[in-house]
Amino acid sequence: MARERDKEGKPVGNKSDADLKEWFENCGGWRPRLDLDELRRGIASGFLNEQDESGMTALSLSVMSKWEEGVEELLRAGAETELRYFRTGESTLLMAVQNSTEPIILALVSAGADPDAPNHFGLTPRFWVSRGTKTYFDHVPQKETSLPTPLIQNAEQLADHYYPSFQIPTRKERETRKVGQAVDLYVYGPKSETKQDKVKVRITAISGKRPNLRYTATIETPIENTNLPADTTIVEFGPEHIATVYTPPPKSRKKKS
Secondary structure (H helix, E strand, O other), X not given: OOOOEOOOOOEOOOOOHHHHHHHHHHHOOOOOOOOHHHHHHHHHOOOOOOOOOOOOOHHHHHHHOOOHHHHHHHHHOOOOOOOOXXXXXXXXXXXXXXXXXXXXXXXXXXXXXXXXXXXXXXXXXXXXXXXXXXXXXXXXXXXXXXXXXXXXXXXXXXXXXXXXXXXOOOHHHHOOOOXXXXXXXXXXXXXXXXXXXXXXXXXXXXXXXXXXXXXXXXEOOOHHHOOOOOOOOEEEEOHXXXXXXXXXXXXXXXXXX
């Protein structure tokens, strides 16, 4: 699971941000080092199932890097195969079949990866493979698996990924919201004509200090129109999740009589 944090959002334990950054960069990114000795040291340090801010683990990053030796090492250590990428809800096996990396697909299946685990949009590894000629999963009985839990998306990452079509206010503006002000968050889930990704919320409480500021808010978008669970009444988030800022209208001056 992702690292536990205290009330102010600071990491609990001895795993520093710098150490974890190095751990993830060894497995994936623009220029992964793909160093097995470094990978083993990270496993020994307890980094095995850590998720980065996108939900990626060393296993999913290694899958995307097509690093067969790294995937095998992580699976031998007991890496979780079903931790999901936050934006799409993809499992490591879905990433592997989309990359068409057969040795990695076979290794994940042998480790118990679920070929029927859907992403947010209902796409499963089994369905993806069925469009071709491969039969990786014929020996695995088909079962119904629940959709991943919808999560508030990191708007900063969305802005990086979809810029300039998706733009957000400056970090400073998103860090200076007040109680009573409204903002938009994004919660992705299965595509539906009755659901919307954008969710308007109104801030009710603020805790922590920069850079670990946290907001609590009530939901103003009708809950049935969102991808949030039906019993959700409040949400917690940070400035990195804010996609739109609603500025209160200026107070009109009273005319002098």
